[in-house]
Amino acid sequence: MSRRPFVRLVSGTRWYFGHPRYLRYMSREVTCIFIGAFALLLLRAVERLSAGQAAYASFLAAIAGPWSALGLSLVVIFALHNAVSWFNVTPKALPVQIGEGFLPGGFIVAAHYAAWILVSLAVLLFAGVL
Amino acid sequence: METIVADVAIVGAGGAGLRAAIALAEADPKLRIALISKVYPMRSHTCAAEGGAAGVIKPGDSLDMHFDDTVSGGDWLSDQDCVEYFVKEAPGELLQLEHWGCPWNREADGSVAVRSFGGMKKQRTWFAADKSGFHILHTLFQTSLRFPSIVRFDEYYVLDLLLDEGRCRGLTAMEMRSGLIRQFNAGAVIVAGGGAGRMFPFTTNGAIKTGDGMALAYRAGVPLKDMEFVQYHPTGLPNTGSLLTEACRGEGGVLLNRNGRRYLQDYGMGPETEPGKPQLKTMELGPRDRLSQAYWHELQKGNTVSTRWGECVLLDMRHLGERKINERLPLVRELAISYLGVDIVTDPVPVRPVVHYMMGGIATDTRAATPLPGLFAAGECACVSLNGANRLGSNSLVELLVFGKRAAGSAIEYIRDLPAAGTAALTARAQESQARIRELFSRTDGIESMSGLRREMTDTMEKNVGIYRDQAGLQQAVDTLGQLRRRYRKVMLSDRSNVFNTDLFQVLELGCMLDCAEALTVGALARRESRGAHQRLDWAKRDDDHYLRHSMVHYRGSGAPRVDYQDVVITRSPPGLRDYSGGHQ
Amino acid sequence: MNERMVQLEVLRYDPQVDDEPHFQHYEVPCKEEWVVLDALNAIKESIDPTLNYRWSCHMAVCGSCGMMINGEPRLSCHAFLRGFAGVIRVEPLAHFPIERDLVTVADDFIDKLKRVKPYLIPGEPRPIGAGEYLQTPAQLMKYRHFSMCINCMLCYAACPQYALQPLFLGPAAITLAHRYNLDSRDGGREQRQQVIATDEGVWECSFVGACSEVCPKAVDPAAALQQVKVASTLDWFREHLLPGSAT
Structure with missing residues (x-):
């Protein structure tokens, strides 16, 4: 048999260095670690809160300090990156057809931002911050 | 050599081959169908057709009008029984495609939309934007996947037909990726191998259109009919030869010379119509042969525009507006921007005539049968005598469907009571075929290069067998092509690998093109008249007394081909005047 | 018309000779408006007839001529030379086995x-x-x-x-x-x-x-x-x- 097709192997652990768009993708995917970490932190906070005011106060004291602030800032940055990158692709998943044309993607993205802002305001209002 | 047994083998998996395969599978699920193609089906050149497909469907139109347009468009060289059959079958075939999912453009009420096309008196061209051929091909290919009895042999190059006792009984083909030659024993063979535009240097045709199907039948003793009729499409991009569809003009684009004059009015296609309001069957909607000939005259008069890509005329679509262009001609806009740097919304685009289509081909009758029992042919490779001396745009996509299906029907009828084949004889023929390839591989005294011979062939065709021809040029071309065919026997392979050896396939394709080119040129030399796309400077008039006949060119091995003639079938339209004056003459 | 010399690095693989693919360097005179496919055709016609690749329509509709061009999957008939500076690296489409040269198994x-x-x-x-x-x-x-x-x-x-x-x-x-x-x-x-x-x-x-x-x-x-x-x-x-x- 003269055929001998050559298979180029793709590294399972380093493939995302192969192209900038893969790195961009991984930067979006990696946000889940930070968001997951923040979710755990939030759970812990709720659990502490339910244990009483003293417990919650010492929890807050424990996460105060420059390193925590740095960590939480990172979480916020990644959470924003996650939200923005997902919002930007929503027009693909949720196209809105009007007659023969489609609503420009910008409207759908804008609608998501608007909903985000509204929900945030509602939460803040409910929490008594505003 | 491995042998594959089929009831029907189809050579070529473009529009005609796929349509034939589906028709066979639908007729009888037990039929063993071998669909053999040198490319994956969706690469076939049907995909490049842009404008659309003609079929009578709207009120106010009639089969008779479609018949009259086709016959006069073909300068009365069409067989009229064939045209009658064609116009009758066309609407059903287009509806069938619609039922298979083809995304035809629509009217507001949901019915199929039609557009104007050159040489057609009524709007009857169905279209899918300007990607009609692409959508037809993909619809057919995807539909063919429904049928398990269609067994595809993708990327197999067919070498020879196998004949036994005067019947076509199969073929040999090489699997391109392994170099293995396989024998296909089949009750009937349908050739749907496409055109041969690549024998010219400037063509809309893709690289694969090298006349393989035509040469297969020709070498097996089937005459090539009316080969001298080569359609130049009037609006090709001047650098790549890419086609700007006739729909550009159907939608209202106009042709201008260097003085901004719509010069077609000077060639019997006037008077001028209002720009953007095209009138059917006149000016820019005249037939392709007349438009390409008008370019030639403008060139002689020095009225063309000199561009870095050569002498051109201008196709102006600016007045259509961006919205209409994007809706109806998106591919045209994209092609002109990317390959030429011209946006048709803001600028006229330079164009010139380009070799587009072979009216001639394997001689078939209305049943799609060749004179060789067991061999059928359909599509551009065949000459069923629908198109006569000049094809009307948007008839050929329908021809693929109508005669692809007809070939299938005829093949089924033919194999019904077919006596068994002498398999030993077929195997012997197959071994001869294999020996031919082995000789090519083991040849040590080759002195000719494939690309050198190919360039000489294309140069000769361009120089001597163009839009206008004469005795001296044609004689020179016949002589040169005869020499090239002799020299071809000394062609040397540069690559002797068995795996996907495109050098080998280019050598084989060149052999096919040389045979087709010689047949074409011999036919052109013998036809001492001007008709449709065949224009002789030395015989400027149509001559119905002598040449209302099909030329039939017969292969004679290494000798010069022999030409004889076959009468045109006239049923109800006697030869008349081709009138594209919009009723003003 | 402007011509310039274009350098290409093309991945070659002949299973009957090579254990694995390797790059081959070509230098070919090209017209300014050409696409990568035109350059490959010029190589095949005048420099190296043993180079193999698929192509047909030259108008980005048949889908035959996909390849990796400087690491990006492109139709070579639609990859304009004017868009590249320096050596152009041409490889068969990624993620498919290589049959030969730029031809993949589909x-x-x-x-x-x-x-x-x-x-x-x-x-x-x-x-x-x-x-x-x-x-x-x-x-x-x-x-x-x-x-x-x-x-x-x-x-x-x-x-x-x-x-x-x-x-x-x-x-x-x-x-x-x-x-x-x-x-x-x-x-x-x-x-x-x-x-x-x-x-x-x-x-x-x-x-x-x-x-x-x-x-x-x-x-x-x-x-x-x-x-x-x-x-x-x-x-x-x-x-x-x-x-x-x-x-």
């Missing part, structure tokens, strides 16, 4: 196309004599952009999920299924869902989006796949959560 893609039932399965069968199915321009536009796929396989060469999980049906095949699902004439969605709404189907897609970035026909396969995910999710809710749907 079997896997062809098989997958077939598996998604990419043909009209009529919702209401209609005889030809009854004329066409009515389909308004709006109904046509709903799916038309997804019907523009030329099967060039660039999206597979761009998709890292396909590279890592070769069983993945991939962008073009799922998009084609979605095209028929969206067609007002079709009633075959349920049959296709069994193939595409699966782990090896659309749920293998992690929305890298590379397919849409490289698609030469703006088909936007990534959009099709996300829409299939949304629709499949809604199916699931309908099946499991709506009253009366419990099984």
Whole structure:
């Protein structure tokens, strides 16, 4: 048999260095670690809160300090990156057809931002911050 | 050599081959169908057709009008029984495609939309934007996947037909990726191998259109009919030869010379119509042969525009507006921007005539049968005598469907009571075929290069067998092509690998093109008249007394081909005047 | 007309000679307006007839000539030389086995196309004599952009999920299924869902989006796949959560 097709192997652990768009993708995917970490932190906070005011106060004291602030800032940055990158692709998943044309993607993205802002305001209002 | 047994083998998996395969599978699920193609089906050149497909469907139109347009468009060289059959079958075939999912453009009420096309008196061209051929091909290919009895042999190059006792009984083909030659024993063979535009240097045709199907039948003793009729499409991009569809003009684009004059009015296609309001069957909607000939005259008069890509005329679509262009001609806009740097919304685009289509081909009758029992042919490779001396745009996509299906029907009828084949004889023929390839591989005294011979062939065709021809040029071309065919026997392979050896396939394709080119040129030399796309400077008039006949060119091995003639079938339209004056003459 | 010398590094592989692919350097005179395919044709015609690649239409519609050009999946007939500086690196499409030189083995893609039932399965069968199915321009536009796929396989060469999980049906095949699902004439969605709404189907897609970035026909396969995910999710809710749907 003269055929001998050559298979180029793709590294399972380093493939995302192969192209900038893969790195961009991984930067979006990696946000889940930070968001997951923040979710755990939030759970812990709720659990502490339910244990009483003293417990919650010492929890807050424990996460105060420059390193925590740095960590939480990172979480916020990644959470924003996650939200923005997902919002930007929503027009693909949720196209809105009007007659023969489609609503420009910008409207759908804008609608998501608007909903985000509204929900945030509602939460803040409910929490008594505003 | 491995042998594959089929009831029907189809050579070529473009529009005609796929349509034939589906028709066979639908007729009888037990039929063993071998669909053999040198490319994956969706690469076939049907995909490049842009404008659309003609079929009578709207009120106010009639089969008779479609018949009259086709016959006069073909300068009365069409067989009229064939045209009658064609116009009758066309609407059903287009509806069938619609039922298979083809995304035809629509009217507001949901019915199929039609557009104007050159040489057609009524709007009857169905279209899918300007990607009609692409959508037809993909619809057919995807539909063919429904049928398990269609067994595809993708990327197999067919070498020879196998004949036994005067019947076509199969073929040999090489699997391109392994170099293995396989024998296909089949009750009937349908050739749907496409055109041969690549024998010219400037063509809309893709690289694969090298006349393989035509040469297969020709070498097996089937005459090539009316080969001298080569359609130049009037609006090709001047650098790549890419086609700007006739729909550009159907939608209202106009042709201008260097003085901004719509010069077609000077060639019997006037008077001028209002720009953007095209009138059917006149000016820019005249037939392709007349438009390409008008370019030639403008060139002689020095009225063309000199561009870095050569002498051109201008196709102006600016007045259509961006919205209409994007809706109806998106591919045209994209092609002109990317390959030429011209946006048709803001600028006229330079164009010139380009070799587009072979009216001639394997001689078939209305049943799609060749004179060789067991061999059928359909599509551009065949000459069923629908198109006569000049094809009307948007008839050929329908021809693929109508005669692809007809070939299938005829093949089924033919194999019904077919006596068994002498398999030993077929195997012997197959071994001869294999020996031919082995000789090519083991040849040590080759002195000719494939690309050198190919360039000489294309140069000769361009120089001597163009839009206008004469005795001296044609004689020179016949002589040169005869020499090239002799020299071809000394062609040397540069690559002797068995795996996907495109050098080998280019050598084989060149052999096919040389045979087709010689047949074409011999036919052109013998036809001492001007008709449709065949224009002789030395015989400027149509001559119905002598040449209302099909030329039939017969292969004679290494000798010069022999030409004889076959009468045109006239049923109800006697030869008349081709009138594209919009009723003003 | 302006000509310039263009340098190309082309990946070569002849299974009858080579253990593995290697780059070969070519220098070829090219016209300014040429595409990479023209340069390859010039090499094959005048410099090295043993170079192998697929091509046909030279107008970006037949889908034959996809290759990696400077690491990016492109149609070589639509990759203009004016867009490149320096040496141009040309390799066969990524993620497919190399048959020879720039020719890849496409079997896997062809098989997958077939598996998604990419043909009209009529919702209401209609005889030809009854004329066409009515389909308004709006109904046509709903799916038309997804019907523009030329099967060039660039999206597979761009998709890292396909590279890592070769069983993945991939962008073009799922998009084609979605095209028929969206067609007002079709009633075959349920049959296709069994193939595409699966782990090896659309749920293998992690929305890298590379397919849409490289698609030469703006088909936007990534959009099709996300829409299939949304629709499949809604199916699931309908099946499991709506009253009366419990099984």
